[in-house]
Amino acid sequence: MKEKLSAKFEELFGSADGAGFYFSPGRVNLIGEHTDYNGGHVFPCALTLGTYGMARKRSDRAMHFYSMNLNSFGVVEASLDDLTNKEAYGWANYPLGVVWAFAEKGVKLDSGFDMVIWGNIPNGSGLSSSASLEVLTGVILSDLFGIDKFSMIDLALIGQYSENNFNGCNCGIMDQFAVAMGKKDHAIFLDTATLHYEYAPVVLKDAKIIITNSKVKHSLVDSKYNERRQECSEALAALQKELDINALGDLDMDTFEKFKEVIPNPVQVRRAKHAVAENQRTIEAVAALKAGNIERFGELMNQSHISLRDDYEVSCDEIDVLVDLAWEVPGVIGSRITGGGFGGCTVSIVKNDAVDAFISTVGSSYKEKVGHEAEFYTVDIGGGACKLN
DSSP states (O other): OHHHHHHHHHHHHSOOTTOEEEEEEEEEESSOOSOTTTTOEEOEEEEEEEEEEEEEEOSSSEEEEEETTOGGGOOEEEETTOOOOOGGGGGGHHHHHHHHHHHHTTOOOSSOEEEEEEEOSOTTSSSOHHHHHHHHHHHHHHHHTTOOSOOHHHHHHHHHHHHHHTSOOOOOSHHHHHHHHOBTTEEEEEETTTTEEEEEEOOOTTEEEEEEEOSOOOOTTTSSHHHHHHHHHHHHHHHHTTSOOSSGGGOOHHHHHHHGGGOOOHHHHHHHHHHHHHHHHHHHHHHHHHTTOHHHHHHHHHHHHHHHHHTSOOOOHHHHHHHHHHHHSTTEEEEEEESSOSSSEEEEEEEGGGHHHHHHHHHHHHHHHHSSOOEEEEEOBOOOOEEEO
């Protein structure tokens, strides 16, 4: 990979001398969906799929961005003197947003840089290509400009801040946190209200994590993501008239059931119900995994999907087809939609001896039902964003 990036960097910028080489993973969330902006728990892990970058400082104020995945954009040029989101910049608004966020946090760059990236996270798949790129940029800027004031958690928060305020998607902290703080063979049990986290080993003795890409693209900025956030915050405001809580994640199901009548809107009741139940499921799922009860973990994944489909309404027909097909295959421990929703991917835990049957059965039936193919990735859990040698 380094040779490939190096050759492109040299072609575009004359030589690759002195350029640093970096990696930032994608992530998959095993359980705990749409809880991160509701003050609940999430359980994501970093993947060995991700975004590679090569970058070098310049002596002037220009910044050049090039993606080997999106050649048609060519080299996108921006200036440190005009840190604004422009439609013409396309994908480059994500790294540019991080430069802007550094400045907002008091770190203004004294010169520009050249940056070439290549990633193997499928675009629009819901595996956090945007968070991967944001945290990658944070690592690159910290390294190139000798900035040591930001921890990896700070870089995650800066990535989220830039996506919220520069790119207009009101995402929670989960994606950037998982990308920045990933640990090989572990998922991160994160309380998004406090950022308290612990690593939990994901030991699947005779099973694999398989991600299935529906090939239905989602775009969270344009989707109903911000609308779901709004519905939850209105439900919370109604509950706060009766209860001393800071977030929906503070509630257990009994308390929610007791007080849900105070929420005037039935749609908001369903949204809040999902947020509360999913948080409780996530806590139980991590306990089950620690106890070696992978079957219970799978049951909770399945319940999570039903809640996301019916109460939160962020699934879509194609994803539901994938999940229904997965549930019918013997040896599938659990399967659910993962990520923001409205397309993207499912995550399944499948016994080793059922993997081939899972891919062939689900693959052929899906194509028959929806008219296009799905893609399958058997994934490994990797580490967080870093500089590579």
